[in-house]
Amino acid sequence: MLDWYDAHARDLPWRVPPQSGENADPYRIWLSEIMLQQTTVVTVKAYFERFTARWPTVHALAAEEDAEVMGEWAGLGYYARARNLLKCARAVVAEHGGQFPQTEAQLLTLPGVGPYTAAAVASIAFQQPAAVMDGNIERVMARLFAVDDPLPGSKPALKEHATRLTPMARSGDHAQALMDLGATICTPKSPACGICPLMRACAARKAGIAAELPRKAPKKPKPTRQGYVYVARRADGAILLETRAEKGLLGGMLAFPTSDWSQTPTEAPPFAADWHDPGLEVRHTFTHFHLRLALRLAEATLDTSPQRGEFMPRALFKPSSLPTLMRKAYNLSETRDDSG
DNA sequence: AATCCGGGGAG
């Protein structure tokens, strides 16, 4: 596995080439691993470049305003990660003297750092012999050992296999090799078994069932919720926005006011006005439900005082700092700004 | 153990 990695390791912005003699920067490893939770490498790259250009060290990140970090994270999803990212950076500065702790157990105590991230940082940044488990490695183990039981029940067995295979030396490179393998060869669909370095050892390939593994428990259908989203513009171009509550969906993110989201939502405009119905709808799918928000538009005057949110001056408003659902609403409101 | 958290790409 390590020989294959030395020859085929992907060139990634947070990665130090194998055998280069350089040490990985724990801050960059940690940041990349948080971003890579439930998120693909291709999506993470641009965000990682922007974050590290703007905040090169954990000290710089820890000292930043919440709204700035949340805005930079916008579009990446799972916004609890961004909230915990800041909490973690501040904990590292305040409680660890600005140095990331080096053991799996210590890393596990940090906000937003779970079993995957703790093992990844410990092994990749600190050369500790930790067994990393992510979706890619689960898939590789399921095939290598032909584990036929469905996820998530088979997780403990897969973890045991991965632990046994983890070497004492270069465990970080070993983990990155398995993740690269899962991303490029041992893929979810149509795995390229013919060029796989584990071809001869793979039990699933011998049984001809590689593409069928890992088996998964059936997923439950997503319900549809509905509601209203309110986009208000003032004569001077300012736009009405609010910061959502810390907990819950899109927590801590900039957003347009909305009604509740349910089967039978009730209108809940942020201020009394002649709200116009342009007959447009924002559609978005979250992890566990579909959402349809009917667009409502209004012109505000300079003395309008909304019950929710604040008018943000046009010069300060960046659509890129909105989560995707709200960016869809903004784009929709822009498509018909010519007439009423 | 089950549920809550986005978003993007493939088909």
Next chain:
DNA sequence: CTCCCAGGATT
């Protein structure tokens, strides 16, 4: 459109 992918916190 409908899948499919991919960790951590909370309860």
